[in-house]
Amino acid sequence: MDSIRNRRTIRKYKQQDIPAELLNGLLEEAFRASTMGNMQLYSVVVTRDAERKALLAPAHFNQPMVTSAPVVLTFCADFNRFSKWCRQRKAEPGYDNLISFINAASDTLLAVQNFCTLAEDRGLGICYLGTTVYNPDQIIDILHLPELVVPVATITVGYPDECPAQPDRLPLSGIIHEEEYHDYTPEAIDAIYAMKESLPENKHFVEINHTETLAQIFTNIRYKKSDNEFMSEGLKRTLKRQGFDK
Amino acid sequence: MDSIRNRRTIRKYKQQDIPAELLNGLLEEAFRASTMGNMQLYSVVVTRDAERKALLAPAHFNQPMVTSAPVVLTFCADFNRFSKWCRQRKAEPGYDNLISFINAASDTLLAVQNFCTLAEDRGLGICYLGTTVYNPDQIIDILHLPELVVPVATITVGYPDECPAQPDRLPLSGIIHEEEYHDYTPEAIDAIYAMKESLPENKHFVEINHTETLAQIFTNIRYKKSDNEFMSEGLKRTLKRQGFDK
Numbered sequence A, B: 001m002d003s004i005r006n007r008r009t010i011r012k013y014k015q016q017d018i019p020a021e022l023l024n025g026l027l028e029e030a031f032r033a034s035t036m037g038n039m040q041l042y043s044v045v046v047t048r049d050a051e052r053k054a055l056l057a058p059a060h061f062n063q064p065m066v067t068s069a070p071v072v073l074t075f076c077a078d079f080n081r082f083s084k085w086c087r088q089r090k091a092e093p094g095y096d097n098l099i100s101f102i103n104a105a106s107d108t109l110l111a112v113q114n115f116c117t118l119a120e121d122r123g124l125g126i127c128y129l130g131t132t133v134y135n136p137d138q139i140i141d142i143l144h145l146p147e148l149v150v151p152v153a154t155i156t157v158g159y160p161d162e163c164p165a166q167p168d169r170l171p172l173s174g175i176i177h178e179e180e181y182h183d184y185t186p187e188a189i190d191a192i193y194a195m196k197e198s199l200p201e202n203k204h205f206v207e208i209n210h211t212e213t214l215a216q217i218f219t220n221i222r223y224k225k226s227d228n229e230f231m232s233e234g235l236k237r238t239l240k241r242q243g244f245d246k
Helices: A020-030 A050-060 A080-088 A098-121 A136-143 A186-198 A200-208 A214-222 A225-241 B020-030 B050-060 B080-088 B098-121 B136-143 B186-198 B200-209 B214-222 B225-241
Strands: A042-047 A071-078 A125-129 A149-158 A176-178 B042-047 B071-078 B125-129 B149-158 B176-178
Touching: A020 A098, A042 A050, A042 A098, A050 A071, A050 A136, A071 A080, A071 A098, A080 B186, A080 B214, A098 A125, A098 A149, A098 B098, A098 B225, A136 A149, A136 A225, A186 A200, A186 A214, A186 B080, A200 A214, A214 B080, A225 B098, B020 B098, B042 B050, B042 B098, B050 B071, B050 B136, B071 B080, B071 B098, B098 B125, B098 B149, B136 B149, B136 B225, B186 B200, B200 B214
Parallel strands: A042 B176, A176 B042
Antiparallel strands: A042 A071, A071 A149, A125 A149, B042 B071, B071 B149, B125 B149
């Protein structure tokens, strides 16, 4: 599993298409991931068309990967297909609620990660776009997603045209808890984040952003409270619009 | 990636411990998965103690894997650690909202699937317990999860003591959509679910459950509307209690 150990996010891709058989084969294997009651509560929209990518780009804050990658995959939580099957089989579906969205989103994200692992093992590079849940309504309109379908992750895929440094990770001891959650003392927090804070690139970030600490880049610039609250309200509206909050 | 292609859920385990180094090594590699802004918004509680497993079992409807597996892993969406770091660094965190829960849950589920892939590749067997989000409050109490920490997935792990048949999957064409979502016609639904409906084990399920169709087993017995609505209300209360709906 060297491809997992050595993985890095790829944002620059070669001008080289991904054959449909390769992509479909990877997706088919990815769907072997665990799924709630074997319901497979997801759909994947495959975007190769340049015009469609250009439409999607603003929903992802115009990150260049959306238009430069040969393939953009939008993974959607999907209770539409299953509910339609139920109705055709004299069964009344009851999946227009929050827990069903969470179940479908969980199924979807397991399949997403499985796909990424398989793609990277085959020499492809991927970038996970967390922006998908920030502007779901735009994506819903562009991809014509019906009720009970909500986009939860977008993956850009292509042959790597860069090999960036591997990003840091927190020490394992800062993430696992034996038997029960041991809440973090101030000293533990210092120790867990020390390496991250000491990295030259992070010190550089602090300098060019004119903040006092690295944490302030997250709270004041990248992931602000006001933005989070705005997007939370948007997501609630989307869940209602798509029928997951009846 | 044969381990992905050939995977099956394992519910029976040998009486054989998983060495801590092996488990920790797998978790460390799993945390190489994509993570929102490299925040690593998750924690993992490792349960080996038999008494603690017995406490957790009812939260998972007493599925026997919880007490019979050598290791039970509870993967939690965690904005507590990050928020504590922010506060210690003169940064005011703004992560007490729905989008932050979704971001943290997404991070968590990618790490979960990465862990499962790695564990299976090393000959371990896993079972994904979707029940985690059904009774989060019980789990929160048992594992002492603080504010901004919510369990989203539980994985039981051990050396396989069974080799069940591989479950069916829907045909790929029923899941992927080229360029935009093509909603399902009644004929498409029939075709997509035909194989599943024709399986002897599913016909047997219908017979012993005295339902008319396979879909009715899902809507009337396994995933009922009334249960989903009850659990949705519970999950909303949990998100409020844990500070993700301020």
